[in-house]
Amino acid sequence: MEFPLHFRCPISMELMQDPVTISTGVTYERKNIEKWFNTYKKTTCPATMQLLEGLDLTPNHTLKRLILSWQEQNTASSSSSSGGIEHNEVALLLRTIESTPFKVSSLKKLRSMIEKDDEIKGDLVKFGGTEVLGHIIFQILVENSDFVTFRACEEAMGVLYHLQLSDDEVLIQLLSEPDCIKSMAIMLQRGSAEARLHTVAILRRMAKIDCGWGQVKSWAKGKID
Template sequence: MAMPWRRRSRKPKAKPAADLPPSTVPEIAISPHFRCPISLELMKDPVTASTGITYDRQSIETWLELGHATCPVTKQELRSDVLLPNVALTRMIQSWCEAHSALGVERIPTPKVPLSVAQAEEILSGLADAGCRRDAGRCGELARRVRALARESERSRRCLETSGAGRALAATFSAFSAEYFEFPELLEGVLAAMAAVGAAAVDAEAASFLAAPESLNVLVEMLRHGSLAARFNAAVAVKSLLAASSRATSELVSATEGMVEALAKLVREPISQQAMKAALAAIYYMVSEDERAAEMAVEQGIVPALVELLAEPERAMCEKALAVLDGLLCCERGREAACGHALAVPALVKRMFRVSEAATELAVSALWKLCGDCRRCSREALQVGAFQKLLLLLQIGCGEKTKERATELLKSLSGHCSGKQHIDCVDTVDFKGVIKHV
């Protein structure tokens, strides 16, 4: 016989704290001893200053980097900038986090002891010695360690940078460049370490190692046939080299067979946004110093790629594309290539506003170079509203050089207006209306 069905009463399940209404979520009380006196947040890496007060490492280091030499709490002068890890307090905070894990509190990781200047110098000295001894295995090991430390924390990266990591790595790269096909992994690892430490680590001495003929040939080989990571790191190395070099060195780099071609290809056929930015910066340094480099870049078909990049919503990418294009327009071939592109003038006019002050200056400079002696470009500029935008730019203000070029450009465009078009350009401009169309 079938038993009648009964509804069993069940107690409602307790909702987790994250699902409770805000008014019912229990407030977690954090001991004042666990809070940083500067940020008032739970400390993740407690360290004790010379005055005996404990702070979170990031907060007190930021305080010291701003130039302060006193303790934020006691106002006493700090006798030393050495910060000692407070291991006991760290463990207490970790225990407290574990006790409140049910309320969503995550356990803070055990802080790593930051790299000291002495340790950094010891590693870099060992790298230099291994390079002199032609010990490729030891060089590769130390290069990997430098890369790992640079990625571990910003403090360690800065420590390596100020300790001369750029010079040591560049010297190692130069020492083994003549044997690239025998030690490809070593040289790629060295470049990866340089990229991790940062471009600022490449000073004039480091640049002299990278500018050696063998080093430049290896960089071109990596840009052409290396892995994606190797191509990116090589582009960063070339950019860092050019940023720290003189005009003579820049001309030497651009004259290296295949260099401009390889960098231009990274712009036309990008492997990543970061690699393209590095290539654009490198090309900019070359074309701003050497007209021959600008002509070579134009021959590689870079102008259409730059015009397309002007449509990029990211400000940094747009600025870099404008800077390179403005540099290429200094040579006749660059102006011819831009004049022959249907979107060059409209894109430049559009980028006169709504990007940045630097982009505005570059766009005006590029238009000034394009429309100076070209009736076709001048007519296109008039058709897409360049006259009104230039008037507005002078009205709201800009730099002296940009103001001078905008004024010359207005005179040039005015000379290409005729009849009713001239009257419309000058007499009927309503700045309120122009603002709506900018």
């Protein structure tokens, strides 16, 4: 369901549940801006990159009421109009993911689609989704990669978790790349609990497949046994 732009958190581009405003006047989802400040030790506004004099968070009660009201009004119409997933949505989502720096919302939708319909997994591969996901994962190796990039990588790992390695040679080759292994190592160190679980599961599957990359198998077994 599409929702008004001003209901989106500028960091995750997802619908806000607990909106808070910082000193620049920009409103964020509380957990996202707290992670920006506390985990990544940033003292700037993510949207404007303006240096902040203080890190106070002010609950935006007005915006929260508007979001709740909008959700109530749209719940009934959404449930009555929901239908089968159109497979061409995958191609549209992948194009959106490639073209926008705010990828998390689209990746979440893609993940939800492949969880519900196994045929969507085939569409993902057919439309080049493996390469798109690989590009996202490699981005956390770039110096000064930001919180938004890292969140996108976490979601990309969530999508990969639902794919069958043995059915996709391109995916196996992607995951065997040294840069991908390095990215997964970073995910194990800094990722959310869910992202770490997804990464461990992927590494276990990789270690069981005889692909001729013994060094990767040895590395994976040593890290997760």
